[in-house]
Amino acid sequence: MHGEYKVPGGKLVVVDLDVEGGVLRHARVAGDFFLEPDEALDAVDDALNGAPADTDAAGLAARVDAALPEGTVMYGLTSEGIAIAVRRALAHATDWTDYDWQLIHEGPQSPALHMALDEVLTAEVAAGHRPPTLRVWEWAAPAVIIGSFQSLRNEVDPAGAARHGIEVVRRISGGGAMFVEPGNTITYSLSVPESLVQGLSFQDSYAYLDDWVLGDMGVKAWYQPLNDIATEAGKVAGAAQKRTVGPGGGPGAVLHHVTMAYDIDADKMLEVLRIGREKLSDKGTKSAKKRVDPLRRQTGLAREAVIERMTDSFRGRYGLSAGKVTPGELARAEELARTKFGSAEWTGRVP
Template sequence: MFPKALGTPPRAFCYGDGMGMTNTMRGECKTPGGKLVAVTVDPGDAPTGAPAFATADGAPAPRVRVDGDFFVDADSDEHADALLRDIEHAIASVIAESPTTDAETIAAAVREAITRHPRARLVGTDAAAVAVAAARALTPPPSSGTDTAASLTLPPLAGAPAQRVGVVMTPDTDFASRWAALWPRLAIIHDEPRTPAEQMAVDERWAREVAAGARRPTLRIWEWSAPCVVVGRFQSIPDEVHEDVARAEGITVVRRCTGGGAMFIEPGNTITYSLYTPLDFVAGIDVASSYRLCDRWLVEALRGLGLDVRFAGLNDIASQYGKIGGAAQRRFPAPHAAAHGGAAAPVATDAPGAVLHHVTMAYDIDAAKMTRVLNVSGEKTSDKAVRSAVKRVDPLRSQTGMTRAEVVAHLLAYCRAQASRA
């Protein structure tokens, strides 16, 4: 069995998610140093008194959904979606054979599903974590007289948490040379205020335009026109956001095209930027290292304000005082033909493909409102020294004593100085 490495996990619970799955059971698992994955199981429409799960004799199989703040590195949307659907099918098949199956059996089925998709891979989580989440969903509550959940934890890590999610240390001289080649070509834009929906559309459209060779590499600093919650590509909105509270607070919920976790946005309290570059900028390095490459300029710029800024985990940026922000990333292959948003876009014969990398930082934070709107599970902070999501974040306002406009001006000045020297 999986050893008791992380303590007693949270129990599965029933909920309705607004997506056609009701009377469901959900389990979560946070990879130390990585991301959270959740598995939701719907037993199906078994009649009253019948077994909760189907067997191989033709009864309906359970429905399974995998979600979370993990990432998928894939050649295309189709490959990413196919990987997740195959993982869900593998879990459902194992459960249909034996509703009391153990985590090791589920993990073996998930690993087999993953091997069938060489053009897509999970980042920040793995088969073991998916299996633990699934097994937790199937664990009976304490009132049933059994208490098997305590043993459903991840195996001990062979190395540091960062190694588990694939971080390969790349010499900083290599990062410096890549940026030296990029700065002269980079458009630096302080964008106009946009609605949350517009921001999501612009972000993906500009990335696809760079991928098609129709836009030069660009660094865009956003301005938000309205508050919102931005959820990651693979997250379940009802499990991440108290939607009724968000509506009452006048906060819209939008979904971005990248993975990662939910971000609470208020225009005056948030600083966001996106980097759109050809794929050759990140060629030859793994996904985790590419986060450090893309954010190298930001770390150096913030250090210029006297902050001891460093990378934390897979995709966070932090100082000695706490987390400053989080990044997300997605690769777009060079298109064969383009027709995005209903309009054809030109495609260069040597279209380069693109990587979209964006970061949201907390300039300030309304902690009370954020905790009312976001639903942060205990599992998500299970490997953090500070268990509160609010206490983990230390805004730039308190760290620098500067206004938001001054911080943004400093970031723009740093970028323009680098571009002029290149």
């Protein structure tokens, strides 16, 4: 069995192993990391060999930590990263480079249609009808996108939304509300097979699916668990996920989407969103305006240049060919936008 895992902000870890009698055998760890002393690598392999095959990532990491020689230095490598690579090997996880990725970047579309396209394209990936897809959104109108489980009345000030012509829609993933305006927001979705994140915890999958973008926006960025992308100047993006089941209960797909603040009208945002003191207090900040620091100021780049840099980064790592929403996909999405995402019943399903 073979498993690979790139430690977020670190290096690639590769594990090859067998399972015999329910335990790990012949485990060999390799990668482009740095490790001192040399004998520490043998200690890692020895720690993995003999471990029950159902040991979780935390248990495997603990075995590695206990076996490391005193004074071991790991650079670009962690015991948790080794453990995740093992779990991915055992789960027969796939890698980014196993797929022919497709990019969809089309003209502005309504907020409700964007919600519907996420659902339709991810279902198509789960069914094996389309390749894994990176979709960059263009917004036709300003909107507030609330999470699947958020209360509409607790999150949005209806008078403020009406005053500024802000449409409110609900997405299928969890997480918090997003305030978006055309030209001020960069949003992308990844619709990927479930096998790409096999062996990863829910939390680890967030950083894993966004690792490609962190170092290529022109700023030093990192993942701030569970779902924020942050810089030294503040938060620049938030992510959310939805897991789907494949046809007949078979292997499914993962929808992972991210909204980045390229620029922001903070005063307008505060008139539309109800951002409570409790939400601000757990971020260690006194002002909602300070929670988000836009990419425009930090990068000095035009919005289109940031998007081009992001897609070029993805293409350079994994390959990326131009694609489009098919007529059949668009028809299903338009129907969903009308009957579900544009309906008062769905938007207000948690009043």
